[in-house]
Amino acid sequence: MSGFRLPAGGAIDRDRPVGFTFDGRALTGFEGDTLASALLANGVDVVGRSVYLNRPRGIFGIGSEEPNALVAIGSVDAPELARATQTELAEGLEARSLRGMGPVPGGGNDRAEHRYAHCEVIVVGGGWAGVEAARAAARVPGDRVFLVDEGRALRGDPASVAALHGAPDITVLTRATALARYDANLVVVAERLAPGSRSRERLWHIRARRVVVATGAVERPIVFRNNDRPGIMLTGAARAYAERFGVAAGRRAVVFTNNDSAYDAVLALRTAGVEIAAIVDSRAAGPGRYMRDRAALAGIAVRHGHVIDTDGEGVLTGVLVAPADPSAAPERIGCDLLAVSGGWNPALQLYSWPGGRLRYDAGIAAFVPGLEVPNVSVVGRANGDGLDVGNIEPLWMVPPAAGDAADLHFVDLQRDATAAALIDAVAIGLRYPEHVKRWTTIGTGNDQGRTSAVNEVGILSELTGQSLQEMAPTAFRPPAVPVTFATMAGRYRGDFFDPIRPTPAHASHVALGALFENVGQWKRAWAYPNPGEDFHAAVLRECRAVREGVGIVDVSTLGKIDVQGADAGAFLDRVYTNAFSNLKIGYSRYGLMCRIDGMVLDDGTTTRLAADRFYMTTTTGGAAGVMDWLEEWSQTEWPEMDVRLTSVTDQWAATAIVGPKSREVLARLAPDLDVSAPAFPFMTLREATVAGIPARVFRISFSGELAYEVNVPTWYGRALWDAIHAAGQDLGVTPYGTEAMHVLRAEKGYVIVGQETDGTVTPLDLGLDWMISKKKWFIGRRSLQRPAMLAPDRRQLVGLLPEDPDELLPEGASLPARANGVATAGTAGHVTSSYRSTALGRTFALALLAGGRSRIGGTAVVDLDGREVRCAVTSPVVYDPENLRRDG
């Protein structure tokens, strides 16, 4: 191909040259060029090498259908992959051709933003049909209208375009590609912003009452031997380069067509100054009379036949034409441009998904909308109107000569997939486009098969004898054009990717050198290593402090629900396995919730504040789910119950003071509170002033030690933490994190929902039979009566003490099933928790073990990648089983 800039024509500004480079060559185009038009104007023929076969490829189309001209632009380190046909030329643009597979661009600092909008009508496509549709929609007073187009300017009737730009309630987005239409007409649009904008792209989510699809049609090539050389181009693209950019794609052209639309293009090319060597028309009947006469008038020879091959050292130098008369010899015609038109494919991505179905219209040899989709209209060429194909005779592929394997008949240029692959697919029995697509990869490139999918279906119908009326190309899927991850992410990256929830005392934890762990969105202090101390040593030190002195832990993250109403107690009776309606005011009780299938859902301590009011706590991770769960039962099953639920997780902050010396710390901070054991017994609540802050103090313990959980309004959370920490300095008050908290609770056999349980564990499996009321109904009760739930070989919670007291079992390790002392197929359970215990001076673990309770006192074997570790099976409570420590 030896393209050149025509002396006149095109919507370019010839007074404003634009310098750019391609593969390091300094070139010049004009303001208004795309990279593709500027490359053609500079005579660049090879723009890349094909992905698998390394064949030279040139510019083939003019828009998003372009399969070949993918280039890397921008820096070498973080290039952006771009389609040259859709890249506006800009001063200093650096573009590089690709060879084989392109690189995956790096992250970079690419910025995008998101916007949201609602409208009555969105028109996609700014050609004649789209502009008129938008103008009509805008006549309805008050209706908001969006008009979206990929190009840099609308291309409709100039008067209508001018009217649109001034109208109220119309938003015109140019350089904007509709990526998808989702359910209920949510249209996602990527808008490229002008260079120098704060963001590179803006992603719109537009909810529209009606979508008008005016996306036009894409020209279809014809498949023949060596149809992939640089110099072969879609006819309409060659014409548009001349008309829009003043660029001739070649000096001497042959046109190969099966329809009338190419004739207009030929005449336009010739008018622009391209020599037309011949039109090759495949139709038996030839062109319509009007077209025949126009060609004759212009002195253009029309040959009836087929292009059966092309030649050239890579780049096209000529075509071989077989006349319709089979006895005549093929004729070689020299040319540097072969313009191909096999008809037009309406661009129906936005129509097709969701809800649309395509239908083959034999009159125009095209797939068109096959059924009405509510609130979606398809207009203009997208609807198959005005394609001007005349008496088109479908020609998907020029049949290969005898002995030709068709392995140079390219169906999908981007995927290097040929008709040979299609023949192969049919030979192994594939018939449906969905299967054939996956076998051949035709249509799976990032051009989404715009120039290949319909030819694939056409060739397939000829190979299998299936009727096109019963076939359709495979479903389009969003996005219609490639979109970068940066655009999809928008501002939701880095710190904004996901919210974090620090507790009120977070800054104090940071100052104390805490390491943090993520629990959902919460940041929880994990451990507080001293300078030079490693994590594991810190955890052991923190555990020892709690068992022997006093520790403090931030428990603000627990879920908290205020349950109010005359039926609050009765409601809790139904959602907890144990009773709460008989709980005395000012007392707390540990509660367990099951799902309807009897599996453990959540646990926590709930306190009665008044006859009609309870303060429920949930696990940190389960808070939102429990709230939803309670709302569901309250609203949908028991609407008659007087119960109201309010999440107060964020309203209260809490610090637990834990250990034998905790009473003394609390006494110092709450001089008016009688903290003696008889006056403030286990599992009760006192309202008191602590460190000058109004507080609810709960005597509850998650460690087995004497402990107080002090709850204060969130605003005072950090002040409370700091005051407790300061007040206990001489007693060695030790901040401890979630890791030490977990070790301490595991020593006492207290389960963590989600660690000891996994949705298949019942309260009975955990040995919590005493929590199951026999006197009332509760959610899950009926399921727990099923025989399978009572089977003795269910996996039950036990403690494990490895024979080697220094052996730390990995959590999740399997306990193989055994018979007669030998491992058999399958597993008998797994380790759920495993820690080093400073109180025991050894390691220990909790595990779920088949028939575990009956095996207490015996041994079990844990398999560690083939190494068998023998363990004593014990009760899950390995520390202070008599609860002697909870009163201090």
Added chain:
Amino acid sequence: MLLIPCPVCGPRDESEFRYGAAGGVALPVDTPALGDVEWGEFIFIRPNPKGPLTERWYHSHGCRRWFSLVRDTATDQILSGPVASGWPKPPRGTAAEPGPSLEPPAESRA
């Protein structure tokens, strides 16, 4: 993304809601006559038709209201307006009688 009519907040994006599966499935009365099979079907079996389905939604990131509507599962068209569950609540202070489904079976009363 569906546009879901909330009875309180009006049409909102699907991402604000949680799905609640088929509606109108009654909690069986828990009597000794209730067999394992019947109970198991209540827990695990829900209709999944191709076509209109009465289903429940929960406006979890909004007003926290449960409601039901009819959606065509084949076309994703919402065919009915929303019907809120359990609203309005009874006036504060009116204790409700426990429903018949809460009676424990005789053998476990001992």
